[in-house]
Amino acid sequence: MTTKEHLYTMCEEYVESRIQRILKSLKSIEEDMENEGKSSAGDKYETSREMMSEEWNKLSNQLKEFKQQKDxxxxxxxxxxxKLAQLGCLVKTSASNYFISIPAGKMELDQExxxxxxxxxxxxxLLMGKTEGEEFEFNGIKNKILSVE
Structure with missing residues (x-):
């Protein structure tokens, strides 16, 4: 497996783990809402239900975002x-190595x-459309693109 294929797999695992965690939380809220409905009444019930509803909406939005990242x-x-840096490219620069895909953060592979x-x-x-050997400035520091895969 190439470095790029490993990074894809790592990103897929990252997204899938986030989706599964959100689905588990949504299921838990759903169960809590059912139990709350059976045992509560009055203002306390309404406040609790509203808080669970807000959490449900927040998690639903996060789920939508991670599904978009998966796509x-x-x-x-x-x-x-x-040879041009674009979505799906692995770009090695004089400062860092970037995998242009989804915002999954720092990943380590083979001590890199x-x-x-x-x-x-x-x-x-800044990298998009550039090729090996071109320079760019990021955070006030000049960098050089060493390779685009």
Whole structure:
């Protein structure tokens, strides 16, 4: 498996673990709401129910975001290889290594550090469309692109 394939797998695992955690929390809230309805009455019931409803909505929005990230990851995985930095590319620079895919953060593989970043992140926007050997400035520091895979 190539480095890029390993990073895809790590990103897929990251997204899937987040989705499963949210689904588990939603199920727990659903059970709590059912139990609350059977045993409570009055203002306390309404306040508790409203809090659970707010949490449900928050988790539902997070679930939607992670499902979108899952779709973005599939799109990145199916992109043809390119010499231009774009979605799905692994870009090694003089400062760091970036995997332009989803915002999954720092990943370590074979004693090397990679940062999985979304295509709309500040650093990805600076890298997009650039090729090996080009320079860019990030956080006031000049960097050079060493390779684009």
């Amino acid at each position: 973005t990851l599939k799109l990145a995985k199916n992109r043809e290889g390119s 550090v990679f940062y999985a970043v979304g295509a709309n992140s500040p650093v990805a926007r």
